[in-house]
Amino acid sequence: MDSLSNGAAAATIATRTTPITTTASPPSSKLAHLTESLKLEHQFLRVPFEHYKKSIRADHRVFEKEMSAVISGVTEAADADLSKDDAVHHLSSLVSKLQGLKRKLEEGSRIENLQAQRCRARLDHLESADVENLPDWNNTRLKRILVDYMLRMSYYDTAAKLAGSNNIQDLVDIDVFQEAKKVIDALQNKEVAPALAWCADNKSRLKKSKSKFEFQLRLQEFIELVRAENSMRAITYARKYLSPWGATHTKELQRVMATLAFKSNTECARYKVLFEPIQWDFLVDQFKQEFCRLYGMTLEPLLNIYLQAGLSALKTPYCYEDDCTKEDPLSQDNFRKLALPLPYSKQHHSKLVCYITKELMDTENPPQVLPNGYVYSTKALEEMAKKNNGKITCPRTGLVCNYLDLVKAYIS
Amino acid sequence: MELTTIKDTFDRVNKKQKLSSSKSQEVIDQVGREIEQALEKIQSADDPTSPFDQKSILTDLVLELNAIDPLHQLEGPQKELNLNLSKYQKLLERFFNPDISKAYRNVDFDLHIVNQILASHFYQEGLFDLGDSILNEAGEPEATVLKSQFLDMHQILEAARLRNLEPALKWASTNREKLKQNGSKIELKLHQLQFLDVLQKGTRADAVTYARTYLAPFYSLHKKEFQKLMCCLLWAGRIGSAPYPEITSPTHWENLTEELTREFCSLLGHSYGSPLGVAISAGIEGLPTLLKLVSVMSAKKQEWQAMKQLPVPVELGKEFQFHSIFVCPVSRDQGSEENPPMLMPCSHVLCKQSIMKLSKSGTRSFKCPYCPAEISVGQWRQLYF
Numbered sequence: 001m002d003s004l005s006n007g008a009a010a011a012t013i014a015t016r017t018t019p020i021t022t023t024a025s026p027p028s029s030k031l032a033h034l035t036e037s038l039k040l041e042h043q044f045l046r047v048p049f050e051h052y053k054k055s056i057r058a059d060h061r062v063f064e065k066e067m068s069a070v071i072s073g074v075t076e077a078a079d080a081d082l083s084k085d086d087a088v089h090h091l092s093s094l095v096s097k098l099q100g101l102k103r104k105l106e107e108g109s110r111i112e113n114l115q116a117q118r119c120r121a122r123l124d125h126l127e128s129a130d131v132e133n134l135p136d137w138n139n140t141r142l143k144r145i146l147v148d149y150m151l152r153m154s155y156y157d158t159a160a161k162l163a164g165s166n167n168i169q170d171l172v173d174i175d176v177f178q179e180a181k182k183v184i185d186a187l188q189n190k191e192v193a194p195a196l197a198w199c200a201d202n203k204s205r206l207k208k209s210k211s212k213f214e215f216q217l218r219l220q221e222f223i224e225l226v227r228a229e230n231s232m233r234a235i236t237y238a239r240k241y242l243s244p245w246g247a248t249h250t251k252e253l254q255r256v257m258a259t260l261a262f263k264s265n266t267e268c269a270r271y272k273v274l275f276e277p278i279q280w281d282f283l284v285d286q287f288k289q290e291f292c293r294l295y296g297m298t299l300e301p302l303l304n305i306y307l308q309a310g311l312s313a314l315k316t317p318y319c320y321e322d323d324c325t326k327e328d329p330l331s332q333d334n335f336r337k338l339a340l341p342l343p344y345s346k347q348h349h350s351k352l353v354c355y356i357t358k359e360l361m362d363t364e365n366p367p368q369v370l371p372n373g374y375v376y377s378t379k380a381l382e383e384m385a386k387k388n389n390g391k392i393t394c395p396r397t398g399l400v401c402n403y404l405d406l407v408k409a410y411i412s
Numbered sequence: 413m414e415l416t417t418i419k420d421t422f423d424r425v426n427k428k429q430k431l432s433s434s435k436s437q438e439v440i441d442q443v444g445r446e447i448e449q450a451l452e453k454i455q456s457a458d459d460p461t462s463p464f465d466q467k468s469i470l471t472d473l474v475l476e477l478n479a480i481d482p483l484h485q486l487e488g489p490q491k492e493l494n495l496n497l498s499k500y501q502k503l504l505e506r507f508f509n510p511d512i513s514k515a516y517r518n519v520d521f522d523l524h525i526v527n528q529i530l531a532s533h534f535y536q537e538g539l540f541d542l543g544d545s546i547l548n549e550a551g552e553p554e555a556t557v558l559k560s561q562f563l564d565m566h567q568i569l570e571a572a573r574l575r576n577l578e579p580a581l582k583w584a585s586t587n588r589e590k591l592k593q594n595g596s597k598i599e600l601k602l603h604q605l606q607f608l609d610v611l612q613k614g615t616r617a618d619a620v621t622y623a624r625t626y627l628a629p630f631y632s633l634h635k636k637e638f639q640k641l642m643c644c645l646l647w648a649g650r651i652g653s654a655p656y657p658e659i660t661s662p663t664h665w666e667n668l669t670e671e672l673t674r675e676f677c678s679l680l681g682h683s684y685g686s687p688l689g690v691a692i693s694a695g696i697e698g699l700p701t702l703l704k705l706v707s708v709m710s711a712k713k714q715e716w717q718a719m720k721q722l723p724v725p726v727e728l729g730k731e732f733q734f735h736s737i738f739v740c741p742v743s744r745d746q747g748s749e750e751n752p753p754m755l756m757p758c759s760h761v762l763c764k765q766s767i768m769k770l771s772k773s774g775t776r777s778f779k780c781p782y783c784p785a786e787i788s789v790g791q792w793r794q795l796y797f
Binding site: 030033036037038039040041042043045046049053056059060063064067068070071074075077078081082084087088091092094095098099101102105106108109112116119120123126127138141142145146149150153154155156157158161162165296298299300303304305306307308309310311312313314316317318319324325326327328329331332334335337338341342343344345346347348349350351352353355360367369373374375396407408409410411412 | 415418419422423425426429430432433436437439440441443444447448450451454455466467470471473474477482483486490493497500501504505507508509510511512513515516517519520521522523525526528529530532539541542545546549550677678681682683684685687688689690691692693694695696697698699700702719720721722723724725726728729730732733734735736737738739741744746748755759760761782793794795796797
C-alpha cells in the first residue's frame, strides 16, 4: 500500500493558487448538503423548458407563415380579375385556412400548457425537498438518475417500467427521448430522413452552435449512392446538398468526393473505412450529442457523473484490501474495477472508525488503546467491560486485559 | 431558497405565453371576421354584381386587413414573451450549475460493468422484472445466481412480514455453520419468536414440545435466554404480562425484516444497503466540492485528468466513513504500513516518520508538539485502528 503523501501535484497547487477555501467550512448539516445538491439539478429544469420554448417558437412560425399566406391571398384576389364564383371560392378557402390555423394554435396552446405544468411540477418537486422527507426524496432522485441513464442508452422499456411503477413520469424526460428514438431507430436502419427532418426542425439553433451534423448526414447519403454505384445521382446530390458546406468543411468534402473514384469494396484503407457500417454508429452517437446539447442536458449520463464523483470521494487504499468491510461499495469487484482509474480521496484530519461498532471515534466517543496497541471506541469497550466483569478481549488478537489498563489517545 | 424567485419568473413567462396565445386567437378572429364580411357582401350583392363593385369590396378588405395589421399586433406580445423566456433561462443558469459534467474524467467507464451493477441493484431491491428488463435490453448475460439469491431473500422477508417464519427458519438451519462462524444469533432469535407465538396462540403442551425440539440445542450457548423463555410458560396465553419485556416486546417483529436482511446480506458477503445507492449518495454530496475544485483549477485540464489523489478533502457525512484514516497532525501524511501511527506517553499520536524526524532518527529525546511532555527515545508504540 503506497503512502499517500502530499504529492508534487498537490504541493504545487497549494503554492500556485491561494489556499483552496472550498473546504474551509465543510457543510455539516443535512440541510446545507441538500441545498448544495439542489444546485446540481439544472438539467432537471432546463429540459422541459427547452421543450416548452420549442413549442412556442413553432407556433409563432406557424402563425406568421399562415397569416402571411392569408393576407397575400387577399391581396392577390384584389389585384386579379376574378369572377364572382372564383372570388367566393377563394375567400372561402382563406376562411377555412384561418379556421385551420385557429385549431392548430389551440392545440399548440394546449400542449404548451401541459409543458408549462411540467416545468412547474418540477419546480415544486425541488421545493418539496426537506430534511424530514429526505430518504424518500433521495430515493426518487436515484430513480430519476437511473431513468436518465436508461433513456440515453436507449433501454426504453426499462425506463418506462421504472418511471411508471413510481409515478415519476413528470419528473423524467421519456417523451423528449421518444423524439430521439425515432431518429435513432431510423439511423440504425440506415435511413437519414427522420434525422434530416430533425435538423430542419432545429435549423436555427443548430446553426448557432455551428453544428455540422446535417453535413455528416448528407455525406453518408452520398456514400450510399456511391456504394450503389449511382455515380451520376451521387454527383447531382453532391452539387445540391454538399456544396453549401464546401467552404467550411473543404477537407472532409474532398475526402468523401474522392470515393467516387473507388468502389465500395475498395481495399484502400483511407476510403474503405468510409464504407463501413460503423459510420452509421458514429452518426447515432453524433446525433445523441447534438440532441443532448440542444436540450441543455449533460453529454454524459447523470449516473456516470455521480458515480465517478462518489467513487473518487470514497476511494482509499484500504478499500482494495481483503478485509474491507462489506458496507463499503468499493469492497465489490465491479465497483473496484470502475474506480481503478479514478483519484483517491484525501483527508486533512484523522477520521477513525471503531472496528467493533463501525462508529466514528471522536471527542464524544474517544478511542482507547489496549496494551498491544489495538484501538477501539470507548462505547464498545465500556459495553464489553460491563458484560465481562471489567475484562476486555481484543476481537482481533484475543488478548485479554482489564478495562482499567486502557489508555485514552488524543487524536485531532 | 431562491426557488420562489424562480417560480415567480416562470409564472410570468407562462402569463406572457398565454397572453400571446390569446392575442393570436383574437387577431385570427378579427381577420376572419373581415374576410367573412367581404365574402357575405360579394355573395349577397344583387346579380349581376359588376366586377368593379366586387373589386372595391376586395380592395376595401385589403385596406381593412392592413389597418388590423395582424403580424404587427403579435410582435409586441411575442417580443415580451421572448424577453421573459431568456430571462428565465439566465436565472436558471445563475442559480443552478449549468454544467455538472465539468468534473467528469474521460476514463474508461465500462458499460457492461455499469449494467451489471444496475441489475444487481434492482435484484437487491426486490425489483426483479426491472433487473431482467435491463439485462435483456442491454444484451447482457443473465445473472441467474445473483437473482436467485435475492429472490430467496425476498421470499423469506415476504413470509416474515406475514408472521410466517418457516422459510426463514429453513434458511437459518441450512446455513447454521456459517452463521455460527459469524457470531450470528439469528436462528435462536427466530425460534424465540416462534416459541412465543406458539405459546400465545397454542397450548402449553405445544410450546413445551416446540421448546424440546428446537430450543434445546441452544441451551449450552445461551443459558440465560433459554431459562427466561421457559419461565414464560407460566404466562401462556398472556405473554404480555411476563416480566421479560426485552424478549416479549413486539418491536422484535417490527425489526425482524431489517435484521433478517442484514443477516442474509452479510452471509452473502453483500452490503445491507444497495452499494449503488451508497456510491451515488456519496457522489451527490461530493460533487459540489469537485466542481468548485475544477473551476479553481480551470486551465489545468491535464492535471485534473491525470491526478492520483484529490488535492482537497471531499467532506461526506459520517455514514460514508468506512475506514479509519489517520492523518498525522504534523506532516499531514496519511498513515500506512510503512508509516504507521505511533502513540506517545503523553497520549498524543504522530506518524512514525514525524517521530523519526523530531527524534533525529531515534537518537534524541524531543518535546511533543502538542504538550510540554518530553518524549525519550523509544517511548512510543504503534497503534492499530
